Amino acid sequence: MSESVTTTGSTRIWDLPLRLFHWLLVALIAFSWWSGEEHYMEWHRLSGYGILALLVFRLWWGFTGSRTARFSQFVRGPGAVLAYAKTLFSPSRHTADGHNPLGGWSVIAMLLAIAAMVVAGLFAVDVDGWESGPLAYWVSFEQGRSAAEFHETVFNVIMALIILHVAAIVFYLAVKRMNLVRPMITGRRAKSAEEAVEDARWSPAMALIGIVIAAAVAWFVSTGFRF
């Protein structure tokens, strides 16, 4: 932070669908945890289908969303990750908006872990053979039990990743003096006068197509492909 930043406005760095994705995901993960603990299995399954739809949408949006949402922008090779890691403790501005090379991989890790959890849930069978995921009829009781155990194990991995995620955000605030949370809510960050950046642009049509695909996939899966 060599030059003091004169803020004369703001620029959009996160598009609306991405922000909705994020906060709905937070809400549904919390709700899934609660409904699972309380054995409200009907709600727990519904919540899982919701998360599945969010993941499908995010996959789509990773190719069709605004530039900061695209995988091509934030999934970087080990060289870029290492180079970024070296600058981690210096208080500097982003050179580019969107996820940094290190954060990009934490995003991928979270999305993959959550996807693994959803898939395991689809095949999971409760001890009583009574409650089960919509695809459990493809597997044996024993396999369904293993899926349920895996479902529980992955939850711990997800918890660890979420703690790391929130810790990183606190780290940025405390050490790097960057508030990442406000942009994730409003979509915008402050910008100085001389800075020439474009707002992150997105297509409502693409978002709509993504929503339709996501809802269709989640619905087909929820019926166990029996309709």
Next chain:
Amino acid sequence: MTRTRTLALAAAGVLGLAAVAGTGTLASAAPSASTVVATRQANYKKMGAAMKTLKDELQGSADKDKMVAAARTLAATVRVQNKLFPDGSGPSSGVKTDALPAIWTNRDAFNADMQKAIAEADKLVAIAGSGDKSAIIAQFKATGATCGGCHRQFRADD
């Protein structure tokens, strides 16, 4: 499957320890407890599998023969379970088990749960071949509730 493997490992571990320590008491007590635990767990798995078959059929093609066979397996297996919880086969035996000590301190309630499960399973056998799907579903739920009811009280939720 993983359960059985850990069980076998646990049993082997207990035996190994006993051999090293040279304590004959452990060596003679452990195998019988581990056998009875392994047997009851295998039976419960059979019951779980039967329940799953019923559920799959009820949501799918509702094959009468399969449902009757599953209900019979369930009713036949649940009957023998009560004998598989002898004194000394709880967690204090050192064998890996989800059976809670409450089974032995509150045996009457445990037995009552067992009887309920037997009664509901018998009703399920009687109705499984009837072709009356909604009645079968209702009885399936009643039977499932007896599993869950006992597990909440007497089985450790791992």
